[in-house]
Amino acid sequence: MAGRHVPMTIDAARGFIRRQFATTVGSESIEAAAGLGRVVAGDLRANADLPRFNASAMDGYAVRTADLDGANLKILRVVGRSLAGHPAQMELGEGEAMRVLTGAVLPTGADRVLKQEDCVESNGWIAPSLPLSGRPHVRMKAEDVARGAVVIADGTRLGARHLALLGSLGIDLIRVHRPLRVALFSTGDEVSPGPVLGEGLIGDANRPMLWALLREFGCVVSDGGIIPDDQEQLTGILLAAAQDNDLMITTGGMSVGDEDHLTSVIRRRGFLEFWRLNVRPGKPVGFGDIDDCPVLGLPGNPIAAMVMFLMLGLPLIAQLSGERADYPKFLKLPMATALDKNAGWWEAIPARLCAGPGGNTCVEAVEKRGSAMLSSLVAADGFIILPEGTGPVTAGDEVDFLFLTGS
Numbered sequence: 001m002a003g004r005h006v007p008m009t010i011d012a013a014r015g016f017i018r019r020q021f022a023t024t025v026g027s028e029s030i031e032a033a034a035g036l037g038r039v040v041a042g043d044l045r046a047n048a049d050l051p052r053f054n055a056s057a058m059d060g061y062a063v064r065t066a067d068l069d070g071a072n073l074k075i076l077r078v079v080g081r082s083l084a085g086h087p088a089q090m091e092l093g094e095g096e097a098m099r100v101l102t103g104a105v106l107p108t109g110a111d112r113v114l115k116q117e118d119c120v121e122s123n124g125w126i127a128p129s130l131p132l133s134g135r136p137h138v139r140m141k142a143e144d145v146a147r148g149a150v151v152i153a154d155g156t157r158l159g160a161r162h163l164a165l166l167g168s169l170g171i172d173l174i175r176v177h178r179p180l181r182v183a184l185f186s187t188g189d190e191v192s193p194g195p196v197l198g199e200g201l202i203g204d205a206n207r208p209m210l211w212a213l214l215r216e217f218g219c220v221v222s223d224g225g226i227i228p229d230d231q232e233q234l235t236g237i238l239l240a241a242a243q244d245n246d247l248m249i250t251t252g253g254m255s256v257g258d259e260d261h262l263t264s265v266i267r268r269r270g271f272l273e274f275w276r277l278n279v280r281p282g283k284p285v286g287f288g289d290i291d292d293c294p295v296l297g298l299p300g301n302p303i304a305a306m307v308m309f310l311m312l313g314l315p316l317i318a319q320l321s322g323e324r325a326d327y328p329k330f331l332k333l334p335m336a337t338a339l340d341k342n343a344g345w346w347e348a349i350p351a352r353l354c355a356g357p358g359g360n361t362c363v364e365a366v367e368k369r370g371s372a373m374l375s376s377l378v379a380a381d382g383f384i385i386l387p388e389g390t391g392p393v394t395a396g397d398e399v400d401f402l403f404l405t406g407s
């Protein structure tokens with residue numbers, strides 16, 4: 001573990017978090033409809049085939065390809081109708097067709113649907129456009145999902161698409177991890193809890209920002225408010241919050257972090273490290289464990305807090321929540337313009353997407369870049385990530401881009 005004043009790489013910090021923690025939340029059964037944002041506990045298997053039956057993918061006529069291949073027959077007799085939700089209980093014989101609508105059960109014997117645009121219908125007979133071409137326009141039973149297959153893997157956080165699949169399968173109860181309970185605090189005498197009236201006071205940017213991010217990642221957040229700059233109060237509040245939460249996140253008060261900052265009580269009840277990371281922004285980060293409750297101390301500057309939340313907080317939350325995902329997720333994109341960079345440290349630069357010379361998507365840094373400048377976050381779509389060892393970049397260079405989550 002790095003000493004207090006030895007800069008640590010972001011990768012070393014992430015590795016430390018990975019090794020230090022495992023899933024801490026148990027599991028429960030809930031209604032699938034209430035599963036948005038929850039993390040699946042155990043592989044979820046299909047209880048049915050999807051599609052459940054061979055079905056028509058178009059409005060038209062179900063036919064037997066063999067009847068029409070090589071144009072053996074020129075016309076077919078329409079012997080019935082199969083509508084979505086109202087199947088016809090009959091088999092299709094030679095020279096027969098059945099009127100079908102999209103989603104209707106395909107009659108036994110049929111292996112193709114002719115779109116109604118491709119047929120002329122008259123007095124119960126159809127004359128298809130021949131020769132046959134294009135797709136058969138049928139959805140075959142189980143071609144999407146076979147009963148018994150794992151459809152949602154253990155550790156998946158459920159989104160709209162997963163709820164669609166569960167709905168389609170008719171699964172109503174699912175086993176998920178209990179949501180992570182996170183206590184969120186700002187610190188600092190200058191941060192005003194209400195209207196910003198006095199000289200030298202500032203509004204609280206970090207708590208609403210982190211509250212929104214935590215909610216987006218399925219956490220149940222308890223708003224701990226603003227802790228004044230007082231060691232005893234800070235200690236008391238953190239010790240109390242450790243009893244009812246799975247994680248505590250604070251912002252501010254990290255650059256002065258050293259062993260005197262928190263009382264010996266905390267040191268007896270766990271550990272708290274103060275890291276100086278080799279990054280811009282977000283150098284000072286606190287990390288530890290109090291009464292078995294992890295603590296993440298983010299820097300006070302809002303951009304630094306955001307970057308360190310995305311880089312360290314998200315992997316920690318995923319790990320504690322049982323989510324199997326590698327956060328944050330980067331995209332490789334080309335630079336639109338050149339950018340100066342010191343190779344000595346890792347840097348996250350607020351940036352936006354823009355159109356490159358050939359109309360391709362590129363990224364460019366926003367104008368204002370201070371780690372306290374919130375207008376840069378609002379102007380940005382994410383961050384250009386340049387690791388240590390990377391110096392200035394030029395237009396066209398591919399870089400890692402970290403999308404800002406939340407809207």
Ligand SMILES: Nc1nc2c(c(=O)[nH]1)N[C@H]1C(S)=C(S)[C@@H](COP(=O)(O)OP(=O)(O)OC[C@H]3O[C@@H](n4cnc5c(N)ncnc54)[C@H](O)[C@@H]3O)O[C@H]1N2
Pocket residue numbers: 186187188190191202203204205206207251252253254255256281282283284298299300301302304371372
């Ligand atoms: N002598 C040094 N001073 C500083 C260093 C350093 O290495 N040596 N590092 C700088 C860096 S980098 C950062 S980042 C900040 C981080 O400091 P802290 O985590 O201790 O945070 P504070 O000092 O409490 O606050 C920093 C800054 O952020 C503002 N702040 C705090 N909380 C909020 C909030 N909830 N909403 C909006 N803004 C907030 C606070 O007023 C300060 O302006 O330290 C540098 N200093």
Ligand code: MOO
Pocket residue numbers: 279280281282283284299301303304371372
């Ligand atoms: O963490 Mo500070 O400047 O790196 O915002």
